[in-house]
Amino acid sequence: MKLMPLLLFMLLPMAALSQIQGEDEVYLKGDRIEAKFNGGGIDEFTDFIHKEFDYTKVTKPGKMVGAFTVDVDGSVKNIKIIEFFDVESATEFIRVLKKCPKWEPAKRNGKAISIEIKYPMVFKKRN
Template sequence: MLGSKLDILKPEWLDVVFNDRNKAYGAYDLRKSNPKNTTKALVIGIAVFVFILSFQTILNFISGFIPKATEKVKITNVVLQPPPPIDKTKPPPPPPEPPKPKVDQVKFPPPVVKPDNEVKEQPPTVKELEVADPGQKTVKGDPNADIKIDEPVGNSDVKQVTEEDPNKIFTAVEQEPTFAGGIEKFYAFLRNNIHYPAVAKENNVQGKVFVSFVVEKDGSLTDIKVVRSLGSGTDEEAMRVLRNSPKWKPGIQNGRPVRVAYTMPISFTLQTDDQ
C-alpha cells in the first residue's frame, strides 16, 4: 500500500475525505463535478479557438452562395442639336486694338528709291521725331499708359523678336577669331614662353598636346582643356601658357562678337643641343 502510487484525484477518495461530513456543502459538489467541468471547458475553448481561426474561411464560403445585387444602369439617349449655320456674308469681328504707346508715334514709311514726283508719303521730319517715336502708323500717345516692353504698341501685326542666347558658344562663325598679328605670331609667343618640363626632357618626351578653349567676346581665353594628352608635365605647361596668352580678336557672327570654341595642337620638341 505504501509503495503504490496514490491518486488523490480519483472519485473514490472524495467519499473518504467527506466521510461523516456535510456533503450538502458546496465543496463536495465542486470536487465531484470538477473533472466533468474541466473537460467541458477544454472542449469549449478548443471549439472557440478553432472557430476564430476559421471564421474568415467560413465567411468566404458562405458569401459564395449569396447572390450579389446587380446595379441597374439606366441608359438614356441624348440627341445633340446641330450647330447653327455659319453666315459667310457676316465679316469676322475685328482683332482687339493694341494698347496705346506712352509717347506719340508717327508713321515712318519704309525707304524706297523713287523719283521725287512719285513719292506719295513723306517721312517724318526731324522736328516731329524729337517729340514722337517712329512706327508703322501714326498713333496718339497716352501719358498715363504703363510701359510694357514685351508687348507691341501701335500695330497688332508687330511680332515680338526673341534674341539668341548671348552665351551661346559657336563652332563655326563668319569671321574666325585670330591672334593679333596672325597665327605665326601666336606660335612665336608659344616658343618664347613654353618652359620644357624637366621630367619630359629627362625622359625624352616629345610630341603634341591638343588643347581646346573658348575665345570670349573680349578676346580672352577661357575653359582651357586638354583634348589629347602627352604627359610628363607637358599638359600642365600648355594650359599655363594659354592662360597667360594676350587677348585675341574675337569671332564675328551677324556683325557682332560671339563666343567661339577653338582647338589647336601645341608641339613639344627637344632641340639637338638640349639632348
C-alpha cells in the first residue's frame, strides 16, 4: 500500500506529457503547430527527397545540410546550403527543393507563420 502514492507520483507526470505531445496539439509557450508536408511531417518530406534526388550526382561520401523557409503561403523559399562536400550534390539538392510542392505552413495562435527548416543528408560510400 505504501507503493501506491509513489506509483501515482511517478505516473502523473507521464500522463501530463502524453497530452502535450500529440501531432496536432498546441505546444507550450508557443501554441505553435509545425509545418506539414503532404499532410504529414518530416518523414513524408524525406520520402519526397529520396524519390526526386538523383543520387548519380553524388561523387563521394559526406554530409550536406540544406536550409529553407516554409513561407506563410506554404511555398519553399530562401534555399541555401549550409554545409556541403561537393558542388554537384549541393546543386542537385537545390534543384529538388525548387521542385518541392507547397507545405501546410506552421501556425502560431492559429495564424500562419514562416519557419526555417534545416535538413541534413548523409551520403555513404557505395560498395
